[in-house]
Amino acid sequence: MSKKYFVIDFDSTFTKVEALDILCEIAYEGQNNKDEVAHKIKSITDDAMEGRLSFREALQSRVDLLNADKGHVNELIKRLRNQVSESVKRNKQFFKDYSSDLLIISSGFKDFIEPIVTEYGIKPENVYANTFEYDDQGRISGFDAQNPLSEHEGKVKLMKQLKLDGDVYVIGDGYTDFEIRKAGLASKFYAFTENIERSIVTENADHIAPNFEEILFTHNLPMATSYPKNRIKVLLLENIHADAKAKLEKEGYNVELLKGALDEEELAEKIKDVHILGIRSKTQLTRKVLENANRLMLVGAFCIGTNQIDLEACQEKGVAVFNAPYSNTRSVVELAIGEIILLMRNIPQRMREMDKGQWSKSAANAQEVRGKNLGIVGYGNIGAQVSIIAEMMGMNVFYYDIVEKLALGNATKVSSLQELLELSDIVTLHIDGRPENNNTFGAQEFSWMKEGAIFVNLARGPVVDIDALKEVLDNGKLRGAAVDVFPVEPKNNKEKFDSALNETENRNLILTPHIGGSTEEAQVNIADFVPSKMIEYVNTGSTFNSVNFPNLQLPQLENAHRLLHIHKNVSGILAKINNVLANHNINIVGQYLKTNEKIGYVITDIDKAYGREVIEELKAIDDTIKFRVLY
Numbered sequence: 001m002s003k004k005y006f007v008i009d010f011d012s013t014f015t016k017v018e019a020l021d022i023l024c025e026i027a028y029e030g031q032n033n034k035d036e037v038a039h040k041i042k043s044i045t046d047d048a049m050e051g052r053l054s055f056r057e058a059l060q061s062r063v064d065l066l067n068a069d070k071g072h073v074n075e076l077i078k079r080l081r082n083q084v085s086e087s088v089k090r091n092k093q094f095f096k097d098y099s100s101d102l103l104i105i106s107s108g109f110k111d112f113i114e115p116i117v118t119e120y121g122i123k124p125e126n127v128y129a130n131t132f133e134y135d136d137q138g139r140i141s142g143f144d145a146q147n148p149l150s151e152h153e154g155k156v157k158l159m160k161q162l163k164l165d166g167d168v169y170v171i172g173d174g175y176t177d178f179e180i181r182k183a184g185l186a187s188k189f190y191a192f193t194e195n196i197e198r199s200i201v202t203e204n205a206d207h208i209a210p211n212f213e214e215i216l217f218t219h220n221l222p223m224a225t226s227y228p229k230n231r232i233k234v235l236l237l238e239n240i241h242a243d244a245k246a247k248l249e250k251e252g253y254n255v256e257l258l259k260g261a262l263d264e265e266e267l268a269e270k271i272k273d274v275h276i277l278g279i280r281s282k283t284q285l286t287r288k289v290l291e292n293a294n295r296l297m298l299v300g301a302f303c304i305g306t307n308q309i310d311l312e313a314c315q316e317k318g319v320a321v322f323n324a325p326y327s328n329t330r331s332v333v334e335l336a337i338g339e340i341i342l343l344m345r346n347i348p349q350r351m352r353e354m355d356k357g358q359w360s361k362s363a364a365n366a367q368e369v370r371g372k373n374l375g376i377v378g379y380g381n382i383g384a385q386v387s388i389i390a391e392m393m394g395m396n397v398f399y400y401d402i403v404e405k406l407a408l409g410n411a412t413k414v415s416s417l418q419e420l421l422e423l424s425d426i427v428t429l430h431i432d433g434r435p436e437n438n439n440t441f442g443a444q445e446f447s448w449m450k451e452g453a454i455f456v457n458l459a460r461g462p463v464v465d466i467d468a469l470k471e472v473l474d475n476g477k478l479r480g481a482a483v484d485v486f487p488v489e490p491k492n493n494k495e496k497f498d499s500a501l502n503e504t505e506n507r508n509l510i511l512t513p514h515i516g517g518s519t520e521e522a523q524v525n526i527a528d529f530v531p532s533k534m535i536e537y538v539n540t541g542s543t544f545n546s547v548n549f550p551n552l553q554l555p556q557l558e559n560a561h562r563l564l565h566i567h568k569n570v571s572g573i574l575a576k577i578n579n580v581l582a583n584h585n586i587n588i589v590g591q592y593l594k595t596n597e598k599i600g601y602v603i604t605d606i607d608k609a610y611g612r613e614v615i616e617e618l619k620a621i622d623d624t625i626k627f628r629v630l631y
């Protein structure tokens with residue numbers, strides 16, 4: 001097998017920055033024309049990097065403009081130490097272990113490059129760069145003009161002189177790096193985009209590498225993370241807040257954000273290469289879709305409800321599901337309270353009349369909420385907060401929940417839905433969307449409500465029989481209602497909304513397009529919370545707060561490899577895992593197991609290097625659903 005050489009650029013590749021830009025900042029510190037000179041140097045650098053200016057000219061102009069001395073160069077070295085690219089830092093071990101295969105070829109200056117790269121194990125004799133010339137006072141007066149790297153197409157000239165015997169892979173962010181490949185002196189050019197992405201460079205690249213792991217992965221070389229993060233494909237649907245995309249991209253993932261939901265067929269196709277899916281309430285993640293989701297590791301519901309997801313099918317596939325259980329709670333509560341007040345005053349009807357120029361100043365049927373009985377169905381996170389705020393407004397709060405819930409403040413728990421409905425002036429629904437809750441509210445339940453009561457549903461559409469609701473609104477049994485969620489909702493903002501409630505006679509009605517949780521604050525909170533969960537699961541395997549996986553909160557992984565084994569909940573799996581490890585003399589430094597009715601999740605931290613066969617044996621254990629390794 002022929003030897004491999006990796007030729008690595010320095011500025012904006014090994015380090016995050018262009019060193020001469022920083023040198024200029026240092027040399028002009030405190031001077032008025034600092035920004036002007038810095039700007040000139042930057043644009044000269046860009047022109048050279050993108051092939052618009054010959055390198056020699058660019059170098060000369062920049063050195064002239066710099067007006068720097070030895071002291072400035074020493075300060076530059078200090079600053080560059082903190083500017084090494086993140087993936088270079090992560091893969092320090094690789095740089096040390098493979099130092100004889102690595103060359104730094106840069107049109108920058110050895111004076112500051114060598115001290116930085118040798119700290120990463122690069123051999124000084126493998127650093128090719130220009131050198132400054134200094135005058136008697138230590139000021140930079142020029143550069144060694146004999147060095148081919150100071151010339152136009154200098155990297156090509158140097159490579160020709162080096163005559164490397166083996167396969168050459170060039171890694172860089174600039175056009176001058178690509179020139180080596182263009183001249184036929186390299187097998188492959190990797191456009192390195194971790195710090196800067198130049199289209200003229202990426203367009204010409206054989207391979208775009210957003211980090212070093214990507215390059216090491218393609219060569220099957222050891223790397224700092226178990227999988228290059230840029231290969232983790234994330235699909236975000238339903239106009240999830242842009243902060244989520246930004247956060248996941250910052251982590252290094254490859255993220256696609258679509259505005260609307262996808263239907264079953266579209267999603268079944270699209271999901272084939274997706275590792276992480278983010279949805280809101282519209283996307284139906286069905287068993288059929290999941291059949292195609294062979295790479296899917298996790299689903300993030302950027303909302304509270306998860307009834308749109310086949311959680312059981314996800315479990316069977318080893319797909320963890322997370323949601324944002326609290327991020328939009330307050331928004332729903334505020335809307336519920338606001339709507340209750342508006343309905344008690346017949347405001348929706350008054351507004352409709354005003355729109356038509358009708359002035360109906362009257363107190364008839366307009367009441368304060370103070371002193372009224374509020375019935376909360378479902379005393380969970382939202383119901384309980386509604387309870388507190390309603391009580392602060394002087395309402396008498398009653399609630400009904402199918403599980404035992406602590407009454408907050410002076411709220412009174414009642415023991416049946418019928419009892420609650422019979423005593424409430426206002427009924428607000430905050431139950432979850434589990435299938436058994438479909439049609440919780442039908443003709444029977446409405447008949448139990450007081451004459452002239454008010455009904456609010458900000459929970460889930462299918463829990464209310466819409467025809468039954470229309471009937472009690474039409475016949476005046478209810479004096480008003482607010483409905484935010486519907487059994488069938490449009491997939492996106494272009495689709496038409498169609499509901500029997502549009503035809504009710506009763507105009508004391510507030511219909512909203514499922515926006516209970518749609519506030520800027522809530523969406524920003526969700527866009528922070530759910531991606532954090534996603535990143536934590538990918539990086540540590542932690543399933544804390546997952547809605548379908550056994551909940552395990554795991555310590556950070558340090559100096560160990562973590563084996564994550566998801567299996568059907570049958571007996572003996574832990575013993576089988578430990579047998580495999582014992583047979584290979586692998587020492588366990590930590591082990592965590594949790595099961596639910598369907599699956600078991602075993603995390604094993606090990607401290608020893610192991611062969612590929614260990615992984616194969618662990619994967620081959622009967623009833624294994626998914627297996628992955630983290631380091």
Ligand SMILES: NC(=O)c1ccc[n+]([C@@H]2O[C@H](COP(=O)([O-])OP(=O)(O)OC[C@H]3O[C@@H](n4cnc5c(N)ncnc54)[C@H](O)[C@@H]3O)[C@@H](O)[C@H]2O)c1
Nearest residue numbers: 305378379380381382401402430431432433458459516517
């Ligand atoms: N409109 C919106 O935009 C919006 C926003 C956020 C949440 N929601 C929905 O609001 C609902 C409540 O959210 P949450 O965060 O308070 O959920 P939660 O899980 O904290 O609370 C739900 C409560 O309802 C109780 N419950 C379930 N079924 C019941 C039944 N048949 N009768 C009585 N009690 C029952 C549960 O025991 C639980 O206490 C969910 O359906 C959620 O999807 C809607």
Ligand SMILES: O=C(O)CC[C@@H](O)C(=O)O
Nearest residue numbers: 280281282303304305517
């Ligand atoms: O934003 C959404 O799509 C859903 C909001 C809400 O119903 C939720 O479950 O949190």
